[in-house]
Amino acid sequence: MLEVRNISxxxxxKAILSNISFSVGxxxxxxxxxxxxxxxxxxxxxxxxxxxALQGTIFFSGKELQSYSVEQLSLQRAVLTQSIQLSxxxxxxxxVMMGRYPHFESFPSEKDKAIVNEVxxxxxxxxxxxxxYQELSGGEQQRIQFARVMTQVRGExxxxxxxxxxxxxxxxxxxxxxxxxxxxxxxxxxxxTVLTVLHDINLAAMYADEVILMAKGHVHSIGLPKDxxxxxxxxxxxxxxxRVESHPFHQCPVVYFGCPEETxxxxxxxxxxxxxxxxx
Amino acid sequence: xxxxxHILLVLAVLLLGSIVASxxxxxxxxxxxxxxxxxxxxxxxxxYNSFSAQQEAVIWVIRLPRVITSVLSGALLALSGVAIQGLxxxxxxxxxxxxxxxxxxxxxxxxxxxxxxxxxxxxxxxxISFLVIAAFAGSLxxxxxxxxxxxxxxxxxxxxxLLAGIAINAIAGAVTGxxxxxxxxxxxxxxxxxxxxxxxxxxxxxxxxLLVLLVVTYLVFFRLSKALNAFSLGEQEAQHIGISxxxxxNRIIIFSSIAVGATVAFNGIIGFVGLVVPHxxxxxxxxxxxxxxxxxxxxxxxxxxxxxxxxxxxxxxxEIPVGIITALAGAPVFLFILLQQKHTFR
Numbered sequence: 001m002l003e004v005r006n007i008s009x010x011x012x013x014k015a016i017l018s019n020i021s022f023s024v025g026x027x028x029x030x031x032x033x034x035x036x037x038x039x040x041x042x043x044x045x046x047x048x049x050x051x052x053a054l055q056g057t058i059f060f061s062g063k064e065l066q067s068y069s070v071e072q073l074s075l076q077r078a079v080l081t082q083s084i085q086l087s088x089x090x091x092x093x094x095x096v097m098m099g100r101y102p103h104f105e106s107f108p109s110e111k112d113k114a115i116v117n118e119v120x121x122x123x124x125x126x127x128x129x130x131x132x133y134q135e136l137s138g139g140e141q142q143r144i145q146f147a148r149v150m151t152q153v154r155g156e157x158x159x160x161x162x163x164x165x166x167x168x169x170x171x172x173x174x175x176x177x178x179x180x181x182x183x184x185x186x187x188x189x190x191x192x193t194v195l196t197v198l199h200d201i202n203l204a205a206m207y208a209d210e211v212i213l214m215a216k217g218h219v220h221s222i223g224l225p226k227d228x229x230x231x232x233x234x235x236x237x238x239x240x241x242x243r244v245e246s247h248p249f250h251q252c253p254v255v256y257f258g259c260p261e262e263t264x265x266x267x268x269x270x271x272x273x274x275x276x277x278x279x280x
Numbered sequence: 281x282x283x284x285x286h287i288l289l290v291l292a293v294l295l296l297g298s299i300v301a302s303x304x305x306x307x308x309x310x311x312x313x314x315x316x317x318x319x320x321x322x323x324x325x326x327x328y329n330s331f332s333a334q335q336e337a338v339i340w341v342i343r344l345p346r347v348i349t350s351v352l353s354g355a356l357l358a359l360s361g362v363a364i365q366g367l368x369x370x371x372x373x374x375x376x377x378x379x380x381x382x383x384x385x386x387x388x389x390x391x392x393x394x395x396x397x398x399x400x401x402x403x404x405x406x407x408i409s410f411l412v413i414a415a416f417a418g419s420l421x422x423x424x425x426x427x428x429x430x431x432x433x434x435x436x437x438x439x440x441x442l443l444a445g446i447a448i449n450a451i452a453g454a455v456t457g458x459x460x461x462x463x464x465x466x467x468x469x470x471x472x473x474x475x476x477x478x479x480x481x482x483x484x485x486x487x488x489x490l491l492v493l494l495v496v497t498y499l500v501f502f503r504l505s506k507a508l509n510a511f512s513l514g515e516q517e518a519q520h521i522g523i524s525x526x527x528x529x530n531r532i533i534i535f536s537s538i539a540v541g542a543t544v545a546f547n548g549i550i551g552f553v554g555l556v557v558p559h560x561x562x563x564x565x566x567x568x569x570x571x572x573x574x575x576x577x578x579x580x581x582x583x584x585x586x587x588x589x590x591x592x593x594x595x596x597x598x599e600i601p602v603g604i605i606t607a608l609a610g611a612p613v614f615l616f617i618l619l620q621q622k623h624t625f626r
Binding site: 048049050070071073074075078079081084085086087088089090091094095098099101102105106107152 | 369370502503505506509510511512513514516517519520521522523524562566567568570
């Protein structure tokens with residue numbers, strides 16, 4: 001359970017976020033969408049306590065976020081930041097084990113090791129578990145980092161934990177984009193919260209329970225994907241023509257870019273009509 | 281972790297061998313069996329006496345304290361090297377290179393000249409403590425200074441760090457120069473000893489103080505091994521996995537300064553141990569600090585005891601300052617790391 005109340009942030013007098021409020025219940029995967037510079041990453045950084053908001057408060061599991069100690073927080077939520085540069089040449093499994101650091105003192109328990117193995121199998125990173133991190137490809141590194149944050153929040157009967165992901169799909173191929181989101185979604189279904197910044201609107205439409213659409217430091221709209229992801233909203237926020245249809249298999253919104261809505265719609269229908277009449 | 285555990289075992293055996301060899305070799309030869317027999321006698325575990333009184337005196341009064349001091353100092357220097365490199369996220373951060381040792385030596389030199397004027401301080405425990413505390417203050421000051429100067433928002437600027445080290449080394453050089461200029465002959469000899477490093481002045485008292493500091497520093501750093509690993513992800517990421525970064529940073533800076541300060545107070549500046557040992561351990565073993573910290577303690581002790589053995593036997597009966605030996609061995613490694621880093625260096 002996460003509640004954000006009237007958050008504002010700025011640097012040198014320039015407002016980056018103004019008056020952001022929303023709340024996310026347990027069991028939800030929420031996607032934050034918006035063009036570059038909308039304040040998505042800044043918002044995530046404030047929620048992960050990397051930055052301090054100038055105004056407003058955040059509540060996590062009913063307690064004010066600032067009242068948590070670093071240790072308490074690390075036991076209940078994990079954060080995947082963008083572009084991590086590892087300075088030491090660790091093996092992939094050692095990086096994933098770092099996700100268990102809040103859970104053991106100096107030596108990992110058998111349970112910690114089991115969780116690392118489990119998550120590496122799940123994220124399909126196990127085949128290179130003893131390779132040196134720096135020698136992996138960008139996508140493989142990203143999957144290792146995701147495996148690390150998943151091991152941090154994993155456990156038996158885990159609920160009310162939170163996952164904050166900043167553009168987690170960077171460098172991933174199609175298969176692993178879907179894989180990652182379905183793992184995150186499954187995690188949220190067990191009573192946990194996932195808040196993720198995404199760039200792919202169609203993936204957000206498919207996996208998110210709720211969508212927060214941001215523009216220019218404001219929340220433009222918030223709600224179910226089918227209510228937020230509309231041709232009008234996307235076109236105005238991204239300043240780029242977009243048209244939204246219903247996905248033929250998944251029944252969620254699907255966005256087509258670069259097609260001016262009205263004219264295209266007309267010609268599309270005219271064409272279908274033509275075909276049907278000729279067939280008759 | 282199988283391979284790293286083997287390396288720890290090998291290091292322990294080599295260190296033991298080096299201790300025995302260092303005690304056996306020198307102007308007065310002591311066979312390893314005689315050495316063991318002297319130890320057994322001293323501890324009262326055996327009455328069997330196969331050695332001369334001279335051998336016993338050489339071992340007990342001169343060689344053993346010196347060898348033990350070299351092992352403890354080497355361990356402390358290598359430990360501080362590992363910790364500081366972890367903190368700076370860079371393998372070039374050696375206590376000597378970034379000015380921590382010379383900062384310690386500078387303040388300690390001033391303390392020598394001051395305490396020279398107060399005769400009651402000389403040779404007493406109070407005098408030794410005064411020296412150690414002065415050296416610690418110097419190392420702490422320069423360590424904290426370099427870290428503040430070199431630190432950017434989320435990471436350390438390596439070139440700034442090295443340049444800050446150059447600046448501190450230059451200031452320390454100038455101050456030492458002034459001290460040499462104004463000091464008398466005895467003080468001059470003391471100061472030369474400082475800048476080149478020597479284990480010649482080792483006593484049981486020094487060894488005892490170093491032992492206590494080593495145990496404390498080791499325990500603190502071993503408990504920080506998770507934090508040191510996590511730092512390699514970046515400070516923010518370390519915090520996200522439950523590391524209290526400010527307290528970890530403070531502990532690293534304070535205890536490395538204590539470690540370096542104490543060794544500098546007793547032995548002067550012995551460079552490159554903190555650089556070479558972790559570097560070799562990383563390429564042969566692992567980057568995991570749970571391995572690096574115990575391994576550095578063993579490896580540092582091994583390197584410095586061997587270096588000191590070379591320092592006092594190579595040109596016997598004269599002695600080469602041990603700092604020269606470690607510099608000769610260490611500087612090429614430094615250049616090697618520089619070449620390796622060329623691509624990422626900024």
